[in-house]
Amino acid sequence: MRLRIHRGTREIGGTCIELESGGSRILLDLGLPLDARDLASTPLPNVEGLAGSSSTLLAIVLSHGHRDHWGLIPKVNPQIPLLMGRATESIIRAAADFVPDAVKLNATRHLEHNKPIQLGPFTVLPRLVDHSGFDAYAMEVEADGKRLFYSGDLRAHGRKGSLFEALINNPPRNIDTMLMEGSSLGRLADDQTFPSEAALEETFVDRFKITAGMALVACSAQNIDRVVTIYRAAKRTGRTLIVDAYASEVLKATGQDSIPKPAPGWSNLAVFIPKSQRVQLVRNNIAALVDSYRGFRLWPEELAEHAPRSVMLFRGWMMRDLDQAKALAGAKVFWSQWDGYLSEGSAGDALKADCERRGITFESIHTSGHASPGDLKRLASAVDPKRLIPIHTFEREKFPSLFQNVVLADDDEWIDM
Structure with missing residues (x-):
C-alpha cells in the first residue's frame, strides 16, 4: 500500500x-x-x-x-x-x-x-x-x-x-x-487546553442570567454539541431556545432521540421562521415541512413578549426580523464560532459592527x-x-x-x- x-x-x-x-x-x-x-x-x-x-x-x-x-x-x-x-x-x-x-x-x-x-x-x-x-x-x-x-x-x-x-x-x-x-x-x-463544552455551558448559564432581553447565540446549527450546550443552559435559566427551520431540520436529521428538536417530549423549544426563510421554503417547494412544527411555532408578533425569557440560535441576517418585531430591547449577542470568521470584511465582522451601531453587547464564547x-x-x-x-x-x-x-x-x- x-x-x-x-x-x-x-x-x-x-x-x-x-x-x-x-x-x-x-x-x-x-x-x-x-x-x-x-x-x-x-x-x-x-x-x-x-x-x-x-x-x-x-x-x-x-x-x-x-x-x-x-x-x-x-x-x-x-x-x-x-x-x-x-x-x-x-x-x-x-x-x-x-x-x-x-x-x-x-x-x-x-x-x-x-x-x-x-x-x-x-x-x-x-x-x-x-x-x-x-x-x-x-x-x-x-x-x-x-x-x-x-x-x-x-x-x-x-x-x-x-x-x-x-x-x-x-x-x-x-x-x-x-x-x-x-x-x-x-x-x-503547547501546554494550554481548550475549555470543555461543559465549561461553556456554565458560562452561558451565567450570561443568560444577567441578560435582560433575548440572548442571541451566533453558532452553526450543525455544531450539534454546541446546540445541546445552549439548550441545556437555556433550560437551566428558565429560557426557551428558539431555532429556525434550518436548525430544526438539522437537529431532526441527527436521528438521535437525545438531541433537542421540535418533536413530542421536548420542552423549552420553539421555532421561529424569519421572513426570508419563509420565502425560501416556498421557492424550494418545501413549505409543507412547517406543518411538523405545529405546537412549537413562535410568530413575529410574539417575539417581543418572549424575548426576556428566550435564547435564539442566531445569524446576522436575522437582525432585521428582530428589529421589526421590536425584540432587541436588552438583547446581547454571543459569538460561538471560530474567531477567524470575525476577520475584516467577513459576515462575522459585519455582525459585530452592526451590534456596535445598535449598542448591543457582543461577546465571544467558544471552544475549538x-x-x-x-x-x-x-x-x-x-x-x-x-x-x-x-x-x-x-x-x-x-x-x-x-x-x-x-x-x-x-x-x-x-x-x-
Missing part, C-alpha cells in the same frame, strides 16, 4: 488522501479548501477517474460532514461510490435545502463504529470520535499487510469526550503510518472543535506509529518537537507504506 496527500500537508481544509494497493485506489475525504472563492473555480485534485471514469477508483470515504472534507464531491463523477456516516448523510441532505451551493449527497454505504468495510484490497475500520462535526470518524485502513491510521478531525473536550478516551485506552495497533491532524498548533500554546496539543500528544503516544505524518495543519514544523517518528510529507508526493 502507498499513499498520497493531495491537500493538507501545509494547510487546514481541503483534505484529500489517496491510497493505492495492487492498482486499486480509494480516497479519504475530498474537501473544499478554506481559501476557495467558490466551488466552480476550484479544481479537483489530480486523481485519475474523479471527473471521468476509472475502474481502479473504488470509493470516496468521508470522515465527517464539514465542507472542508467533502465540499468537492459535487464536481466528481456521480458513479463513484460514496461512504459516510448515516447521520452525516442525513444532515448534509437536510442542510442542502437552506445552504447556498449545497448538495444532497447519496451514500452508497454507511460507516458504523467498529464495523469493518471491505473495498477491494482495503479493509476500512471506522472509529467514531468526538468532534464539533456530528457523526465524525477516524479510520484504520489495512492492505498488503500494512496498516494506516487517519485521525480525521477529533478532540477530547466535547460532549462525546469519552470516545477520545476509548480511543486512547484501545488504540489502533501495529500502525505503520499515522496521519494526524494538527489544527490547534499555532492557535494554542479540534484537540489541544496535549491531547494530540496522548493520542500519538497511545497509537505509537512507526511513522507520523502531519495533516490538516498550518504548523507542521512544530510536529517534530512534540511527537515521535515524525516525517514531513509534501502535497502530491507518493509515499510507500
Whole structure:
C-alpha cells in the first residue's frame, strides 16, 4: 500500500488522501479548501477517474460532514461510490435545502463504529470520535499487510469526550503510518487546553442570567454539541431556545432521540421562521415541512413578549426580523464560532459592527472543535506509529518537537507504506 496527500500537508481544509494497493485506489475525504472563492473555480485534485471514469477508483470515504472534507464531491463523477456516516448523510441532505451551493449527497454505504468495510484490497475500520462535526470518524485502513491510521478531525473536550478516551485506552495497533491532524498548533500554546463544552455551558448559564432581553447565540446549527450546550443552559435559566427551520431540520436529521428538536417530549423549544426563510421554503417547494412544527411555532408578533425569557440560535441576517418585531430591547449577542470568521470584511465582522451601531453587547464564547496539543500528544503516544505524518495543519514544523517518528510529507508526493 502507498499513499498520497493531495491537500493538507501545509494547510487546514481541503483534505484529500489517496491510497493505492495492487492498482486499486480509494480516497479519504475530498474537501473544499478554506481559501476557495467558490466551488466552480476550484479544481479537483489530480486523481485519475474523479471527473471521468476509472475502474481502479473504488470509493470516496468521508470522515465527517464539514465542507472542508467533502465540499468537492459535487464536481466528481456521480458513479463513484460514496461512504459516510448515516447521520452525516442525513444532515448534509437536510442542510442542502437552506445552504447556498449545497448538495444532497447519496451514500452508497454507511460507516458504523467498529464495523469493518471491505473495498477491494482495503479493509476500512471506522472509529467514531468526538468532534464539533456530528457523526465524525477516524479510520484504520489495512492492505498488503500494512496498516494506516487517519485521525480525521477529533478532540477530547466535547460532549462525546469519552470516545477520545476509548480511543486512547484501545488504540489502533501495529500502525505503520499515522496521519494526524494538527489544527490547534499555532492557535494554542503547547501546554494550554481548550475549555470543555461543559465549561461553556456554565458560562452561558451565567450570561443568560444577567441578560435582560433575548440572548442571541451566533453558532452553526450543525455544531450539534454546541446546540445541546445552549439548550441545556437555556433550560437551566428558565429560557426557551428558539431555532429556525434550518436548525430544526438539522437537529431532526441527527436521528438521535437525545438531541433537542421540535418533536413530542421536548420542552423549552420553539421555532421561529424569519421572513426570508419563509420565502425560501416556498421557492424550494418545501413549505409543507412547517406543518411538523405545529405546537412549537413562535410568530413575529410574539417575539417581543418572549424575548426576556428566550435564547435564539442566531445569524446576522436575522437582525432585521428582530428589529421589526421590536425584540432587541436588552438583547446581547454571543459569538460561538471560530474567531477567524470575525476577520475584516467577513459576515462575522459585519455582525459585530452592526451590534456596535445598535449598542448591543457582543461577546465571544467558544471552544475549538479540534484537540489541544496535549491531547494530540496522548493520542500519538497511545497509537505509537512507526511513522507520523502531519495533516490538516498550518504548523507542521512544530510536529517534530512534540511527537515521535515524525516525517514531513509534501502535497502530491507518493509515499510507500
